[in-house]
Amino acid sequence: MKQSYVRDPLGEAKPMYNAYNEAMADLFKKNDKIVLLYGDFPRGAAGEMATKEYPDRVYDVGIAEANLITVAAGLAAGGKIPFTHCHGIFAVGRAYNQIRQNVAFDKFNVKMMLLNTGMLWAFMGGSHQTIEEITALRVIPNLVLFSPADPVETKKIAQAALDHVGPVAIRVANPAVPTIYQDNFPFEVGKAVTVTEGKDATIIATGISVADALKAHDLLAKEKINVRLLDMHTLKPLDEAAIIKAAKDTGAIVTVEDTSILGGLGGAVAEVIAENYLAPVKRVGIKDRFGQSGTIDELKEVYEISASHIAAAVKAVIKRKKK
Amino acid sequence: MVYQAELLNDLQNKAKTIRRESIRMIKAAGLGWVGGSFSQADIVTALVFHHMKHNPKDPKWADRDRLIVSKAHCCETVYAALGEAGYFSKAEFDKYGKLGAILQAHTERTAPGVEYSGGSLGQGLSFALGEALSARIGAPKDVNGRPIPRFRVFCILGDGECNEGQVWEAVMAAAHYKVDNLVAIVDHNKYQSGGKVVDRIDWTPVAPKFAAFNWDTVEVDGHDFNQILSVLERADKTPGKPHAIIANTIKCKGVPSLENKNVHFCAITDEIYQDAMKALA
Numbered sequence: 001m002k003q004s005y006v007r008d009p010l011g012e013a014k015p016m017y018n019a020y021n022e023a024m025a026d027l028f029k030k031n032d033k034i035v036l037l038y039g040d041f042p043r044g045a046a047g048e049m050a051t052k053e054y055p056d057r058v059y060d061v062g063i064a065e066a067n068l069i070t071v072a073a074g075l076a077a078g079g080k081i082p083f084t085h086c087h088g089i090f091a092v093g094r095a096y097n098q099i100r101q102n103v104a105f106d107k108f109n110v111k112m113m114l115l116n117t118g119m120l121w122a123f124m125g126g127s128h129q130t131i132e133e134i135t136a137l138r139v140i141p142n143l144v145l146f147s148p149a150d151p152v153e154t155k156k157i158a159q160a161a162l163d164h165v166g167p168v169a170i171r172v173a174n175p176a177v178p179t180i181y182q183d184n185f186p187f188e189v190g191k192a193v194t195v196t197e198g199k200d201a202t203i204i205a206t207g208i209s210v211a212d213a214l215k216a217h218d219l220l221a222k223e224k225i226n227v228r229l230l231d232m233h234t235l236k237p238l239d240e241a242a243i244i245k246a247a248k249d250t251g252a253i254v255t256v257e258d259t260s261i262l263g264g265l266g267g268a269v270a271e272v273i274a275e276n277y278l279a280p281v282k283r284v285g286i287k288d289r290f291g292q293s294g295t296i297d298e299l300k301e302v303y304e305i306s307a308s309h310i311a312a313a314v315k316a317v318i319k320r321k322k323k
Numbered sequence: 324m325v326y327q328a329e330l331l332n333d334l335q336n337k338a339k340t341i342r343r344e345s346i347r348m349i350k351a352a353g354l355g356w357v358g359g360s361f362s363q364a365d366i367v368t369a370l371v372f373h374h375m376k377h378n379p380k381d382p383k384w385a386d387r388d389r390l391i392v393s394k395a396h397c398c399e400t401v402y403a404a405l406g407e408a409g410y411f412s413k414a415e416f417d418k419y420g421k422l423g424a425i426l427q428a429h430t431e432r433t434a435p436g437v438e439y440s441g442g443s444l445g446q447g448l449s450f451a452l453g454e455a456l457s458a459r460i461g462a463p464k465d466v467n468g469r470p471i472p473r474f475r476v477f478c479i480l481g482d483g484e485c486n487e488g489q490v491w492e493a494v495m496a497a498a499h500y501k502v503d504n505l506v507a508i509v510d511h512n513k514y515q516s517g518g519k520v521v522d523r524i525d526w527t528p529v530a531p532k533f534a535a536f537n538w539d540t541v542e543v544d545g546h547d548f549n550q551i552l553s554v555l556e557r558a559d560k561t562p563g564k565p566h567a568i569i570a571n572t573i574k575c576k577g578v579p580s581l582e583n584k585n586v587h588f589c590a591i592t593d594e595i596y597q598d599a600m601k602a603l604a
Contacts, residue, residue, distance in 0.1 A: 035457075056470070066488075071453040071496070074455075076453075077438065077453065079385065080460065098449075098489075102443075102450060
């Protein structure tokens with residue numbers, strides 16, 4: 001059953017980077033400590049406005065992700081609030097030690113936009129489609145990791161990132177995503193949003209996968225299977241209480257992500273379940289494979305992360321429920 | 324520029340003091356990076372005790388000059404200088420590298436006066452660049468419309484450290500943005516941990532590489548205070564480019580029996596200790 005703050009039907013589809021830019025245009029003007037940093041990356045509306053009107057608060061370091069992240073740390077040490085922008089694959093890949101050692105180690109107030117993450121940056125192919133970022137970033141201490149599901153949530157996360165004093169990373173998928181939430185939906189850092197209520201199983205999804213999980217909910221509802229859907233927008237700190245409650249209330253869990261199930265959201269949920277309250281878990285996501293070029297729908301099929309795959313996973317995990 | 328004998332003597336004595344204290348520190352800890360600590364000791368002395376604008380009683384003063392020691396394993400002379408300057412009690416020296424110490428094996432911001440948590444080489448110049456940029460944002464402008472930076476940033480790099488590609492990412496960006504309140508000092512002691520720089524990866528001569536990237540570049544004898552103070556002052560008066568000072572130094576300078584040997588990370592035996600204390604008296 002959909003919660004009241006979920007749009008039915010879903011609202012306009014929009015890329016989340018656009019929504020972020022709408023939020024940032026406002027935040028940037030209100031807080032003069034914000035500095036926008038780019039690694040040869042499209043600036044979007046906020047960045048372009050800032051470049052024109054506040055040029056000394058915008059810097060592009062070129063195709064140099066390590067320098068990008070560490071310069072941000074230096075700016076934070078000097079009292080600024082830097083937001084870095086580059087492809088997520090290269091921030092995590094080429095600047096992993098910098099995130100860990102220059103930002104997280106001393107808890108600098110740096111906000112790292114990880115753009116175009118996940119398998120569904122469809123055309124770009126395996127070198128660019130991240131499978132590793134949730135796994136790799138979860139394990140870094142002092143880091144808050146966000147994963148917005150829709151444009152409205154993206155704006156709340158931009159504000160939350162600014163409000164939090166300390167390192168933040170935000171993984172943002174490339175494609176346009178439907179607007180799931182009303183503007184007033186309940187958002188709290190570290191607390192999963194209940195998208196739908198149900199007793200038969202729980203789907204815990206993150207990012208662009210939430211919309212597909214919602215489709216799966218609708219498919220299952222037609223077969224009288226009613227699932228709770230949780231939007232895990234904060235991957236670190238994880239809402240362990242919501243996971244445990246889901247196991248207790250519904251007895252079966254399916255996780256969904258557009259990146260690797262090894263150590264990603266699926267791994268994280270499995271850790272919580274194993275230590276706290278056993279229930280069967282099925283992880284939907286990328287199964288230890290690299291990506292490839294294709295269309296979004298083709299890739300969802302090939303990598304088994306479509307709504308029908310999610311629905312099938314729910315049915316499979318229900319079969320394993322304790323009698 | 325020729326400086327007063329009194330000033331030069333004072334700096335030479337301070338440099339000896341921090342070397343002696345470093346030897347004691349390393350002996351107490353068991354091991355340390357005596358080679359690279361000692362090659363940079365005169366540069367550190369000139370910065371901490373003369374050139375930099377800072378206040379040990381107010382380590383978080385927003386407009387203080389920053390010293391970023393990117394070659395953060397060479398921590399002992401940095402700690403000795405900061406302790407001597409009054410950033411923390413000299414009782415901390417004996418705790419260097421021990422559990423719970425503010426003086427960790429690589430410089431960390433846990434110690435008052437330390438600006439940069441290092442250990443992963445090649446990153447400090449980027450960090451220094453970020454700090455230098457923060458000093459320019461919102462600063463009042465001069466007659467040419469260029470910002471008057473609130474503070475300067477000094478970054479000591481190792482010559483081996485410059486193998487790391489990120490160093491050159493920072494070099495390119497600093498030149499592009501004409502960050503003239505950033506001074507990089509390469510402690511060119513000709514060795515890195517595995518051996519001679521020219522044997523490991525020979526990218527010498529060093530100075531032309533920085534000049535090619537549009538940095539204002541000079542070379543000095545890194546143990547001659549006259550030269551060191553001269554080029555630091557010159558950097559202040561040379562706008563429009565970041566500054567590279569290539570300091571030709573001797574690894575382990577100050578302990579003749581160890582000088583110019585690749586003493587990178589070692590224990591201070593009783594023999595070395597006595598020899599060093601005699602040389603640094």
